[in-house]
Amino acid sequence: MDYSLVIAAAQAAGPCSHGEELAWGRRVHALTVDLHLIAQQAAQDIARVESASRFVAFLEKVEIEESSRRGLLTLRNPAGDTEHVRTEQQETDRGRVLIERARALTGRWVLVFRHNDKASATKSVRMLAHLMDLGDGAIAVNLAKKILLDDANGAVPRAQAAWADAGLPDSGTVTVEQFQQARDKLQGERDPDAAV
Numbered sequence: 001m002d003y004s005l006v007i008a009a010a011q012a013a014g015p016c017s018h019g020e021e022l023a024w025g026r027r028v029h030a031l032t033v034d035l036h037l038i039a040q041q042a043a044q045d046i047a048r049v050e051s052a053s054r055f056v057a058f059l060e061k062v063e064i065e066e067s068s069r070r071g072l073l074t075l076r077n078p079a080g081d082t083e084h085v086r087t088e089q090q091e092t093d094r095g096r097v098l099i100e101r102a103r104a105l106t107g108r109w110v111l112v113f114r115h116n117d118k119a120s121a122t123k124s125v126r127m128l129a130h131l132m133d134l135g136d137g138a139i140a141v142n143l144a145k146k147i148l149l150d151d152a153n154g155a156v157p158r159a160q161a162a163w164a165d166a167g168l169p170d171s172g173t174v175t176v177e178q179f180q181q182a183r184d185k186l187q188g189e190r191d192p193d194a195a196v
Contacts, residue, residue, distance in 0.1 A: 005035045052113035052129040059110050062102045071099035080146035085114050085128045098128055107176040109134040138173040162186035
């Protein structure tokens with residue numbers, strides 16, 4: 001028996017008033033059980049984070065998948081490659097917390113803790129274990145240009161025109177706000193390859 005949990009529960013319950021010993025004891029008991037369950041969940045979460053793969057990425061967007069109700073994060077590594085990572089379902093406490101955290105970190109560089117969950121005998125799903133904020137939303141120009149080119153479905157002239165129209169530099173970094181201007185210009189143009 002871990003008596004430190006009982007001590008912590010007694011401290012959380014506060015002083016015992018004279019004549020209230022039985023009710024106070026029940027409160028300490030309930031808090032001890034709650035603390036034990038919290039400690040077990042925390043131990044599982046720590047084990048998941050410790051065994052997770054870690055990588056740095058730019059958190060581009062967070063969506064909710066219609067079919068699974070999971071958060072779907074779009075991440076870009078420093079080389080510009082895209083990766084999608086899912087959270088638990090939005091309706092679960094853990095899923096809701098991770099989705100809210102990811103939304104708060106959209107447009108920032110993050111340290112991603114990812115693990116693979118087996119979806120079936122032959123398929124696994126990339127799942128988010130944790131996110132850590134690494135800094136503001138400055139994006140290297142080369143990475144921003146690659147993302148914009150992807151947004152333009154590989155149409156180099158369209159991407160270049162949107163970049164130039166937004167007045168972005170050819171080297172260094174751009175802020176998320178500056179980059180969003182180029183993306184907005186790209187979306188504002190009608191795709192010449194699209195059907196009329």
